[in-house]
Amino acid sequence: MVSITIDGIKASVPDGSTILQAARSVGVAIPTLCYHPDQSIKANCRICVCEVEGNRLLQAACSQPVAEGMVIKTRSPKVLEARKTILELILANHPQDCLNCIRNGNCELQDLAMEYCIRENPFEFKVRGYKKDFSTPSLFRDQDKCIMCRRCIEACSVIQSVHALGVENRGHHAMVVPTLGMDLIDSPCIMCGQCIHACPVGAIGEVEYIEDFLKAVADPDKIVVTQIAPSVRVAIAEEIGMSTGEMPMETFVTGLRQIGFDYVLHTNFTADLTIVEEGNELLKRLSTGGTLPMFTSCSPGWVNFCETFYPDLLDNLSTCKSPQQMFGALAKTYWAEKMGVDPSKVYSVSIMPCVAKKFEAQRPEMNASGYQDVDVVLTTREIGRLFRMSGLDFTKLPPSNFDSWMGAYSGAAVIFGASGGVMEAALRTVYEVATGKTLEDVNFTATRGITGIKDAEVDLDGTKVKVAIANGLANARKLMNQVRAGESPYHFIEIMACPGGCIGGGGQPITKANAKRVERIEAIYVEDENLPVRKSHDNPEVKALYDEFLHEPLGHKSHELLHTHYHDNQKKYL
Amino acid sequence: MAEEMRIVLRNYGKIDPLKIDDYIAQGGYKSLEKARSMDKKALMDEVKKSNLRGRGGAGFNCGMKWSFAASAQADQKYVVCNADEGEPGTYKDRLIMEGDPHTLIEGMAVCAYAIGATKGYIYLRGEYLFLVETLETAIAQAKEKGFLKDFDLEVRSGAGAYVCGEETALIESIEGKRGEPRFKPPYPPNEGLWSKPTIVNNVETYANIPVILEKGADWYAGIGVASYPGTKVLTLTGDVVNRTFFEVPTDTTIRDVVFTFGGGVRDGKRFKAVQIGGTSGAFIPESLLDTRVAFDDMNAIGATLGSGATFVMDETRDIVDVVTRIMKFFEHESCGKCTPCREGTARMHELMEKINEGQGSDKDTALLNKLGNVMTYSCLCGLGQASPAPALTTIKHFAADYQAKMK
Ligand SMILES: Cc1cc2nc3c(=O)[nH]c(=O)nc-3n(C[C@H](O)[C@H](O)[C@H](O)COP(=O)(O)O)c2cc1C
Ligand code: SF4
Ligand code: SF4
Ligand code: SF4
Ligand code: SF4
Numbered sequence: 001m002v003s004i005t006i007d008g009i010k011a012s013v014p015d016g017s018t019i020l021q022a023a024r025s026v027g028v029a030i031p032t033l034c035y036h037p038d039q040s041i042k043a044n045c046r047i048c049v050c051e052v053e054g055n056r057l058l059q060a061a062c063s064q065p066v067a068e069g070m071v072i073k074t075r076s077p078k079v080l081e082a083r084k085t086i087l088e089l090i091l092a093n094h095p096q097d098c099l100n101c102i103r104n105g106n107c108e109l110q111d112l113a114m115e116y117c118i119r120e121n122p123f124e125f126k127v128r129g130y131k132k133d134f135s136t137p138s139l140f141r142d143q144d145k146c147i148m149c150r151r152c153i154e155a156c157s158v159i160q161s162v163h164a165l166g167v168e169n170r171g172h173h174a175m176v177v178p179t180l181g182m183d184l185i186d187s188p189c190i191m192c193g194q195c196i197h198a199c200p201v202g203a204i205g206e207v208e209y210i211e212d213f214l215k216a217v218a219d220p221d222k223i224v225v226t227q228i229a230p231s232v233r234v235a236i237a238e239e240i241g242m243s244t245g246e247m248p249m250e251t252f253v254t255g256l257r258q259i260g261f262d263y264v265l266h267t268n269f270t271a272d273l274t275i276v277e278e279g280n281e282l283l284k285r286l287s288t289g290g291t292l293p294m295f296t297s298c299s300p301g302w303v304n305f306c307e308t309f310y311p312d313l314l315d316n317l318s319t320c321k322s323p324q325q326m327f328g329a330l331a332k333t334y335w336a337e338k339m340g341v342d343p344s345k346v347y348s349v350s351i352m353p354c355v356a357k358k359f360e361a362q363r364p365e366m367n368a369s370g371y372q373d374v375d376v377v378l379t380t381r382e383i384g385r386l387f388r389m390s391g392l393d394f395t396k397l398p399p400s401n402f403d404s405w406m407g408a409y410s411g412a413a414v415i416f417g418a419s420g421g422v423m424e425a426a427l428r429t430v431y432e433v434a435t436g437k438t439l440e441d442v443n444f445t446a447t448r449g450i451t452g453i454k455d456a457e458v459d460l461d462g463t464k465v466k467v468a469i470a471n472g473l474a475n476a477r478k479l480m481n482q483v484r485a486g487e488s489p490y491h492f493i494e495i496m497a498c499p500g501g502c503i504g505g506g507g508q509p510i511t512k513a514n515a516k517r518v519e520r521i522e523a524i525y526v527e528d529e530n531l532p533v534r535k536s537h538d539n540p541e542v543k544a545l546y547d548e549f550l551h552e553p554l555g556h557k558s559h560e561l562l563h564t565h566y567h568d569n570q571k572k573y574l
Numbered sequence: 575m576a577e578e579m580r581i582v583l584r585n586y587g588k589i590d591p592l593k594i595d596d597y598i599a600q601g602g603y604k605s606l607e608k609a610r611s612m613d614k615k616a617l618m619d620e621v622k623k624s625n626l627r628g629r630g631g632a633g634f635n636c637g638m639k640w641s642f643a644a645s646a647q648a649d650q651k652y653v654v655c656n657a658d659e660g661e662p663g664t665y666k667d668r669l670i671m672e673g674d675p676h677t678l679i680e681g682m683a684v685c686a687y688a689i690g691a692t693k694g695y696i697y698l699r700g701e702y703l704f705l706v707e708t709l710e711t712a713i714a715q716a717k718e719k720g721f722l723k724d725f726d727l728e729v730r731s732g733a734g735a736y737v738c739g740e741e742t743a744l745i746e747s748i749e750g751k752r753g754e755p756r757f758k759p760p761y762p763p764n765e766g767l768w769s770k771p772t773i774v775n776n777v778e779t780y781a782n783i784p785v786i787l788e789k790g791a792d793w794y795a796g797i798g799v800a801s802y803p804g805t806k807v808l809t810l811t812g813d814v815v816n817r818t819f820f821e822v823p824t825d826t827t828i829r830d831v832v833f834t835f836g837g838g839v840r841d842g843k844r845f846k847a848v849q850i851g852g853t854s855g856a857f858i859p860e861s862l863l864d865t866r867v868a869f870d871d872m873n874a875i876g877a878t879l880g881s882g883a884t885f886v887m888d889e890t891r892d893i894v895d896v897v898t899r900i901m902k903f904f905e906h907e908s909c910g911k912c913t914p915c916r917e918g919t920a921r922m923h924e925l926m927e928k929i930n931e932g933q934g935s936d937k938d939t940a941l942l943n944k945l946g947n948v949m950t951y952s953c954l955c956g957l958g959q960a961s962p963a964p965a966l967t968t969i970k971h972f973a974a975d976y977q978a979k980m981k
């Protein structure tokens with residue numbers, strides 16, 4: 001421990017603490033922009049500078065370690081002048097666009113401008129005027145708003161190992177660009193949206209489809225149907241000022257009806273269906289000498305990653321569509337038929353934690369119903385905006401239930417939202433299908449948690465199945481390299497592109513730290529525990545679907561509607 | 575009268591740089607032998623005692639720096655020579671490498687022994703391609719004669735960016751990355767090249783080492799100013815009669831440098847200012863010319879010794895115009911990593927240009943002052959920290975020149 005003084009407060013803090021950590025531990029706030037609690041220290045924004053007695057220069061609190069006897073001033077006139085000037089420098093070429101900005105009200109720069117009372121800027125206002133990049137259907141980049149903190153670069157390179165973003169040029173021409181200055185769509189970007197979470201400002205954001213949705217709602221000819229992904233409920237609460245997981249499902253459903261959905265159904269239904277299909281696919285591969293290990297295919301960012309970086313391993317990917325796309329294919333066939341409506345009038349909206357899903361919905365092969373299976377994908381954040389736009393008070397809304405057919409689900413579907421959840425759900429089903437026995441304890445805790453790579457072994461009545469789980473693509477890469485080298489000990493590998501799984505997806509409420517992801521994971525398992533049905537194959541509506549329509553897992557109809565194929569999308573310059 | 579004293583340039587022009595035997599005949603590599611016969615701690619104590627301070631600009635005690643790297647635990651350590659010499663008007667390192675490459679190699683080998691390094695790099699300014707062969711020949715000769723033992727030394731050419739002279743940017747550049755400074759601490763002696771303990775010293779710093787070991791720390795410590803002993807190589811440019819180089823003891827005054835060694839201002843004109851230390855050096859008026867060319871003496875007048883580049887300006891020079899060009903240089907050379915320098919250098923240039931074009935007012939000089947101070951205190955590396963100095967010192971010492979341009 002070392003003894004220091006911060007703004008006159010005497011404190012004893014652990015050796016090796018930075019000034020920032022020390023200050024926070026005694027309740028002194030220091031502003032930051034390039035600092036991110038889960039990333040390496042960058043010390044490039046300089047907004048955190050403080051005065052250290054005996055030093056002529058100011059020190060960056062985020063990078064400067066404390067030393068015995070250090071006397072620190074965090075708000076001396078010299079410090080305040082420096083911080084204010086740095087803010088003025090940033091703002092002098094930052095678009096004055098808060099009112100139109102996707103991060104209005106949730107922007108670290110806006111907060112600081114407010115806190116430091118920036119009024120008249122002494123520097124001449126000059127916006128650089130870079131071209132906005134709207135090349136992908138998932139996320140956009142607005143370089144004019146970039147403050148060059150480089151947090152997105154670390155998210156993309158270190159967490160995802162994609163390396164789609166880098167710095168080009170020097171001095172005030174320096175900018176963040178996708179590989180070789182290309183548009184994002186031509187870069188290796190796999191559209192996971194983790195850079196959105198990393199960005200303190202509105203320089204990267206999801207491509208919004210709110211207008212398309214409102215147009216469909218306004219159209220009397222359209223039957224607007226929605227599906228909600230497993231991880232959305234726990235996070236949506238954060239968008240409307242509640243705590244993580246606090247939104248009751250029934251109130252959420254009412255809210256969705258209020259903003260214009262005619263039918264509220266659940267992706268959890270097709271999550272259960274995915275488990276039945278995928279579980280049977282695994283058993284078939286195991287028994288017929290098919291390509292192993294099999295990889296899960298429900299994370300579209302991960303599918304993009306596999307197509308871009310491991311096209312040689314596409315045969316290992318499960319052919320099962322993601323729950324979103326299974327739902328899309330069924331909504332305009334099975335569901336429309338059952339409800340007696342014209343499928344051409346069905347407007348299928350999915351509510352997703354994910355921006356890669358926007359891309360997935362627009363893949364040309366995703367039209368098994370004869371139409372684009374999913375018309376529009378809205379993220380949790382966009383739904384949050386629609387809720388706020390409608391002024392709903394969720395403390396007063398009455399509860400309501402999902403519509404029938406494709407609204408029922410098991411706890412196994414709920415845990416799809418967390419890393420390891422698909423694996424656990426699959427094991428619950430695979431065990432019972434393979435052994436014919438009843439699984440007494442459905443909880444496979446080894447698969448849970450935010451650890452980068454987890455593995456386990458399951459005994460299917462003598463047959464040992466080895467499984468592994470990776471979340472975040474840098475972790476996935478390790479498992480993939482093992483497979484590529486022919487050294488993988490596993491039979492089944494679950495991969496989620498986003499750290500923590502879908503609860504940390506690129507479309508979720510902006511997560512300022514991984515701690516938030518852990519909170520959401522906990523909320524997911526609470527929901528699973530409280531459900532009467534915990535296994536996918538026990539979902540009564542899934543059973544009915546097979547009885548009435550699909551007839552058997554991996555059957556002819558399934559093949560047509562629920563399975564897909566992949567493309568080699570290796571970028572030539574890589 | 576002040577006299578030249580040649581330590582680092584002792585062999586310059588006297589020996590054939592490509593003949594190792596010439597160097598040996600002057601007592602070359604004896605100091606390395608002596609160093610290796612000494613206990614490492616005693617060796618570093620000797621270097622510390624000489625009070626040799628870095629000649630690359632930061633003026634850190636050389637022996638002290640070495641002892642940090644020596645006490646760091648690691649399987650690999652590096653010795654790096656900063657021969658980037660990107661400062662316009664500076665060519666002292668070139669003189670040493672071109673005239674006496676072995677003194678640099680010997681100095682580096684002593685350092686390698688002291689800290690326990692087996693690998694070294696000379697990071698050579700990109701424009702000095704013609705020196706690659708000289709250095710490589712000299713290294714090969716030293717190897718052949720068995721002087722280097724297990725010390726493997728390699729020449730690396732820089733990429734032409736001014737900021738790559740900053741030691742951590744230089745390290746990034748050797749690692750094959752974008753040449754951008756790292757934040758400090760950690761300092762290179764603890765975590766440098768590939769995160770291993772690394773000594774980065776200037777060419778002139780290393781060149782002093784063999785002589786210090788030969789003649790003793792006490793001898794060296796007694797030369798010039800006690801707080802910054804030894805000599806300094808100064809390169810004179812601008813409106814001065816003798817546009818050449820001198821190696822002088824550090825108790826020499828600027829006045830002597832300009833008027834005695836430099837022969838005074840050209841064409842019988844009057845002196846206006848001298849900028850010492852390179853592009854980011856302060857502009858020094860007549861009234862401060864009795865300052866000695868030693869680190870702390872220069873700091874005391876708000877100036878720096880830097881690389882020792884000495885740019886003399888006569889009465890006809892348009893100071894505001896000169897500073898405007900300098901600010902353009904820094905706008906161009908900022909690496910863009912940290913906010914105050916990335917944005918600040920461009921704004922400093924913009925404001926200077928406004929004043930230089932007759933569009934400025936006192937408000938602009940006030941803003942230059944504020945911004946310059948903030949940059950000095952807040953930038954990540956020395957480039958941004960030092961870059962406002964020409965503007966700040968001219969606003970202070972040459973206010974009339976600014977007034978003359980106000981609208
Ligand atoms: C922008 C910038 C440029 C620099 N350029 C050089 C250079 O060309 N040569 C040099 O020796 N030191 C240069 N330095 C100083 C180095 O960072 C470092 O302090 C020096 O190499 C240490 O060696 P010394 O202790 O022997 O002086 C530069 C510093 C900055 C901030
Ligand atoms: S990024 Fe932040 S400061 Fe910039 S326009 Fe958007 S909300 Fe405003
Ligand atoms: S979306 Fe993902 S892959 Fe694309 S740039 Fe952002 S972090 Fe990288
Ligand atoms: S895009 Fe956002 S995260 Fe990336 S450098 Fe710019 S401001 Fe930072
Ligand atoms: S001060 Fe300038 S050169 Fe140094 S790190 Fe900052 S931007 Fe780069």
Ligand code: FES
Nearest residue numbers: 043045046048062
């Ligand atoms: S938060 Fe410390 S420099 Fe950016």
